[in-house]
Amino acid sequence: MSSPVTNQPQAMQGYTTSQWSTNVMDCFEDMGICLCGTFVPCILACRVATDYGECCCLPLVFGTTLAMRTGIRERYHIPGTICNDWVCVTFCGQCTLCQMARELKARK
Numbered sequence: 001m002s003s004p005v006t007n008q009p010q011a012m013q014g015y016t017t018s019q020w021s022t023n024v025m026d027c028f029e030d031m032g033i034c035l036c037g038t039f040v041p042c043i044l045a046c047r048v049a050t051d052y053g054e055c056c057c058l059p060l061v062f063g064t065t066l067a068m069r070t071g072i073r074e075r076y077h078i079p080g081t082i083c084n085d086w087v088c089v090t091f092c093g094q095c096t097l098c099q100m101a102r103e104l105k106a107r108k
Contacts, residue, residue, distance in 0.1 A: 017077045021106040024088055027098045037098040044097055051104040065089050072100055076107060
């Protein structure tokens with residue numbers, strides 16, 4: 001029987017990390033995204049999915065916002081954990097959605 005994994009894998013050589021371009025609570029950095037996230041978050045979620053490269057109907061499936069946030073983190077080598085992603089999506093859903101939209105807009 002094998003022993004359990006007790007350490008996280010470390011960064012490989014040549015692997016660079018970055019940070020989110022804005023924080024979760026920086027909603028007023030882009031007023032268009034902020035207003036859309038406040039009043040019609042379903043439209044913003046569809047836009048985020050499209051900008052991420054997925055079908056615009058993806059946010060209609062439960063749990064996909066968490067998957068997209070984790071995917072954005074992985075794509076752009078942003079440090080974090082899926083637990084942190086879950087907390088952000090669960091307790092600050094609209095702000096997190098706005099952060100994801102701002103990040104994808106900044107990385108275009």
